[in-house]
Amino acid sequence: MQGFERFSSDFVRQYGLTHAQFDIIATLGNTCGMPYKELGQKTLITKGTLTGVIERLEQKGLVRRERCPHDKRSYSVRLSVEGEQVFHDVFPKLTRQGQQLFEGYTEDDFVRLENSLAGLKQAIANGHS
């Protein structure tokens, strides 16, 4: 875990993004936007912190905010065109970078790993709730 954490966060930082910012972009990718509340629930970032993180992403032009027509207290946050570019640019690279890790893996290795991790993930999610 620590190994991959370092591996990926070095990579992300090269794009001038922090872990939290990357988390937001990842969460917003392939969606049509969502309010702060939902974003906070998905990323586990509290609302006070979220204001700052979104602000910095907005300054970088990666994210846009629109007042929600139905509830004027709320915003809809979504990726800008540039934000989507980053999303579609960084993720495949990160994935590809990740792929190099698995050079020696056979199809069978993948299946075994995937099954193991799926079980582990579920166990963590259950123990966690």
Add this chain to the structure above:
Amino acid sequence: MQGFERFSSDFVRQYGLTHAQFDIIATLGNTCGMPYKELGQKTLITKGTLTGVIERLEQKGLVRRERCPHDKRSYSVRLSVEGEQVFHDVFPKLTRQGQQLFEGYTEDDFVRLENSLAGLKQAIANGHS
């Protein structure tokens, strides 16, 4: 990964420790101390940051510093008696907490998971260097 990260960091925070501080204690556990430089290499914390982290751990009385007799520029950082208590108190609990995640696992499940993860770990370490 994210699931376990949250799981364990919630737990660690209950002891009033941050991730970085926990990392130091974990690294210092079962050793007779080491200088800042080595500590920084093992935890990937840069020296400037390390000064602050160690300082806070020293204020909490979990860590002690002694000038190295051989090289007067250098300190030897080691766990205090209380620091060792924390180490021996928190780690088994974290492990036990972790064990609950694996309630439904059979011996075979463990073997499979262990093999998969060992391979993954090595792949990450290699891709990482």
Add this chain to the structure above:
DNA sequence: TATTGTTATACTCTATAACTATA
């Protein structure tokens, strides 16, 4: 001259609580 650790700077994240504006 090179290295160990310190200090200074500037930024980001973090939690928490008081606040505003809507609902």
Add this chain to the structure above:
DNA sequence: TATAGTTATAGAGTATAACAATA
């Protein structure tokens, strides 16, 4: 009254670079 987001506050980690003491 309750909720969505803001602001204020205080603390912690991060990188970087200039610095002092020692090697």
